[in-house]
Amino acid sequence: MEGLRGECLSFFEKGSHYVDHVERVVALAKRLAEFEGADVEVVEAAAWLHDAGRTAEDLGECEDHAVESARLAPELLRRAGFPEEKIAAVVKCVERHRYSKGLKAETIEEAVLQDADRLDALGAIGIYRAIKIGLQAGKPFYDASIKPAEVYAGNSKTTINHFHEKLFKLPDSMNTETGKRFALQRIRIMREFVRELECEWEGVA
Structure with missing residues (x-):
């Protein structure tokens, strides 16, 4: 997962508060996943990826960072050697995590990522x-x-x-x-x- 971590954090400027946020969300998501019986690998990957599109949104290059992060996710996951059969689940978690969209979690992994992001x-x-x-x-x-x-x-x-x-x-x-x-x-x-x-x-x- 270290390769994916580096790829995701590279989207933010050095010292950005988003880096600290993402790292805290990863830690929270892993802890929640263990308590709730979710797939920790899917949850951790989704947590690293969930704000990858945030800088693009801040710069006006996209309308919704969750959608942009989900768009970026498959290539980043494949480059990191992530299991192909789990990529779709990660993408759905990322796409549906944003509080302001009001989307209900459809899987326990989606529920865990939403909760971890809100807890921060x-x-x-x-x-x-x-x-x-x-x-x-x-x-x-x-x-x-x-x-x-x-x-x-x-x-x-x-x-x-x-x-x-x-x-x-x-x-x-x-x-x-x-x-x-x-x-x-x-x-x-x-x-x-x-x-x-x-x-x-x-x-x-």
Whole structure:
């Protein structure tokens, strides 16, 4: 799998936060696969590949990084000597992993990859990622006058609203029992952070 790892990470610039994200998703996916009885080889390969098209999307070269990653996957897998009979399963996992598309997992391997990718948006790492991405986008961090939307429209107006509109809802989208358990552990950290921040911001704590 080392050859596939190198191929996938080569799509990102050195120091890109996507590299760290992909490596964490791989570790989470392997752990979930073991708990849930999924094919670890399929899950690990899909986790390495799932964001291969992300840079192309960021540059406006494709509309959907999940579709682009799935398009790239067969050739990368074959170059890495991956079993031919498992390639289709990996491609489906990659193509269907994206949260915003709302696709239901059809196999345990797809379920595991979706959960692993979503788990990396939660917990202490999730707080770090949300703040970093908000800063990069130039969003206000918090504004009490801007209330969170009831339905997430894909782009929150403030970083803290992103917690309310999307991140706090992720545990409900988990597919596996292990994923749900991990998500509930992580979401407690995030809720406490946001609750304390909002109190301190308003000078009531």
